Amino acid sequence: MIDPIQFIHEQRQHILQTYQELHLLAEPSWKEEKTSTYIREKLLQAGVSVQTYDGHFGLVAEIEGEKQDVIAIRADMDALVQEVDGVVKANHSCGHDAHSTMVLVTALALAQRNQPFTHTIRFIFQPAEEKAAGAQQMMEDGALTNVKFLGGIHLRPSIEVPFEKAAPVILHGSTASVKGVIKGIPAHAARPEEGNNPIEAASLLIQAVSQIRLRENGRYSIKMTELHSGESSNSIPETARFTLDLRSESNGTMEKLIDMAQHTIGTIAELTETEIKYSIEEYSPAAVKHPRAMGLAQHAIADILEEENVESPCVSPGAEDFHFYTLKNPDLAATMIGLGCDLTPGLHHPNMQFNQEALIYGSKILTKLLLLADTKQW
Structure with missing residues (x-):
């Protein structure tokens, strides 16, 4: 019988090459065609359905087990679109190429084992994480059917999780954007009394949202991050376009923030006699701890990296659409592992880099995680 962990150890150069090939296939959300094709071909060559x-371009791979109950891990495939050295292009600065590499390697390693698994093992490769839409699309397509346990992994900056260490859970916060347009009345700048300046309404909105306070213990914030209005120096514009950025540590607090934002917008519209149309976009839920899933991840990390290299839960100010899986399925045992990899200068930085040796032990951790999960009753 081939040991999957030993298989990964022996495939080091191939794993690094796989990552380099996926890195060059950087594609934006919903356009991950080459990435998906690459992963699918590798899986089919290994006999994985x-x-x-x-x-x-999302896909699901499976190794059939003795039971229909499913244990699964998920990878994201899309790249960011950002300016790199003066050129706007798709760029893997969030590590999704690394995540896809590790989940693919895990699938290939487990496919080598001759002994049957108790559970069916599923590998979810999802599109459009950067749009906070891929997880919901995969659920609509049935990717979570019969899934009892779901694992994930994400590269972490060196300031969060050190190299050769890993955290059994990443506690991402919830984020949302309120995008709106304030409609006033245009006029000549010499006759402001004939108009209704939407910029002045926007300034009142900025002040009003800065005064929002909630009786919550966790951290939260709401602030204006975009404001665009006017095309000339001597005219009062008709409209002002704005974005409010909302962040919180919990889903409950985010619900209250959204309610307060909506109430504040309505108050400003009434006060300034402007029309403000808006929508809630780019919503991502916060992580919810699942003790049993975290315990399993901690066991897997300790087996691969030793007990002293298990980090405390990683608290991140960022967001992840992985948490839609648990928001929509509250009984699902799930956790996302935070992988220390000497990542600098930071996620989403156009020049992000990390120590690729982390791909080897990251793949081993995911493989061990599924092997352990297969021994449990879910």
């Missing part, structure tokens, strides 16, 4: 979908 693959399901694709109409309308997007």
